[in-house]
Amino acid sequence: MIIKGIHHVSAITAHAKGNYHFYTDILGLRLVKKTINQDDPSVYHLFYADEMGNPGTDLTFFELPYAGKTMHGISSISTTSLRVSEDKALNYWLDRFNQHGVSHQGISTQGKRKALYFQDPEGQRLALVSDENNDGVPGGTPWKHSPVPAQYGIRGLGPVRLTVADKQPTEHILTNILTFKLVDQYPSHIKGNEDIYVFSTGKGGTGAEVHLEVRTDLPRERLGRGGVHHVAFRVEDEAELAQWRHLLTEKRVANSGIIDRYYFKALYFREPNGILFELSTDGPGFATDEDPECLGESLALPPFFEDRRKEIEANLEPLDTTNHK
Template identity: 50%
Template sequence: MKLIKGIHHVSSLTADARSNYAFYTDVLGMRLVKKTVNQDDPGMYHLFYADRYGSPGTDFTFFEIPMAGRTYRGSQSISSTGLRVKSDEAIYFWKERLEKQQVSVGEPVIRAGRLTLALEDHEGQRIRLFSDRHGAATPAGTAWEHPDIPEDVAIVGLGPSELTVRSLAKTENVLINVLSFIKTGGEQTEEGPMTVYSTASGGNGAEVHVIQSSESKERPGRGSVHHLALRVEDEEELKEWKQAIDDAGYDNSGIVERYYFTSLYFRDSNGILFELATDGPGFDMDEPIEQLGQKLALPPFLEERREEIEQKLKPIKAD
């Protein structure tokens, strides 16, 4: 069985799709590549921000839950999402830009051997920018145009996801013994001891960073992460991974058709929700590349409910 290829996407929660769209496109300069709905609850938006082509490994997605309360941070959580930039110089560009935009941002620090910059969006979503200077083994995506963000400093994909757990052994068992990651590093951080796990070529697009903490369990809300999705090539590989997850004794969703990709979901014993997702067919199934994200896209099984669904959704700027 082939290795997991890296991170596929990260899905989080927002209470306001319009302000979310403004932050991730206007401030961070990402492209809205798919404006669709939660297929399990079509009354809510599901927004996908990514690189120019909506490439696997670049998607930061959000479910809109207007009544979502605040997040009470803690363990048993996906505590931070990594985003990649091409160089150390880009980190300093973002430090200056985010301060001017009055975004909550820290100081550049070395993390797992790379220069990084921690920030939070307007809802407290925790993000860390990672320089590719020493972490580009897994190819990044292609920058999207933005009038105020030069291409050489733009965000080009997802970096390492950070998990915070009480029992390192439980999550390590899944990463190493089920998903075939390897342990490639570790260090002490302000948040606690951190262990680095890598798959495939490793580097920024193929790492999970796990922090061990005795904090109480996180109570999720707006600004929290719902799940971490990992990349597999196609549905045949996904079926092989399902067998491996079954054999390891983890309950799972079975194969789920998401139209733009095919998925499987399961939780580790710390409650972390993982998804395995195929690289294709991709977001140009129902929109040409140059028009991605410009209209509400619905998978075929929801198309007959379009009028009903559109009446429940508040228009956002991209409409």
């Protein structure tokens, strides 16, 4: 059993329309699935990704219209990274962000990589990171209809940063139960703060890292719009996911058991600092119920929700995604 890398990151938005505009028109990602939150079918679940929604490229959002603003703190997924092909791509993005009024911190570093930290309109903490020296998990293929030129396009998810008060319990889960290894550390951008620790799994590289930050000066995060709900890690298939369920149960780690999300199978658990982890299968994928050329253009419902389509559509605010080519 091996964790192959980052599968997806799921965050929270209060405004599906504004979210759709920013992630497609500004960041140039493809909306590969417009569906519902299966735990609350009255709201959208939007999936943005590369050309085909390949595992490791999905940044997803639950729409929670009345969500308050996230109050930043510990026990959180505090930065989501997005991969671009090379260092010079960051110069393109710097100009683009300035043109579109996107809040950013300029080009800096994320360990040994060049990076551009920025925020979406709801304060979501993001970073573009360069794949220039990546020799691990390959990136995806940028969307061919993106407003961003392909050579600068976003190629998938990079490292996620976890912020905790106590490093040891989270490190134990990453290294003793999951298949991550501590491979590096680098100085924090916060003066006087402890180094940030780099954990890698599978083939390693930009798409297979968790960065662990220790902060003792912050309260526990209060999650809302602009915050991250969970991070999912890649496993090969359902048979391997069943082995992970057995291992977690054997290690007395409370978990959800295997849940059918239709586009993948999933299993959820919280690590000791309270951050929600998910293990997700690579398939069957987002072309299961839509033509690859038309991903995200209509409301997609898993078969077990299809008999409620009229009710569900009546409760959702219309979101036109048919003109995003």
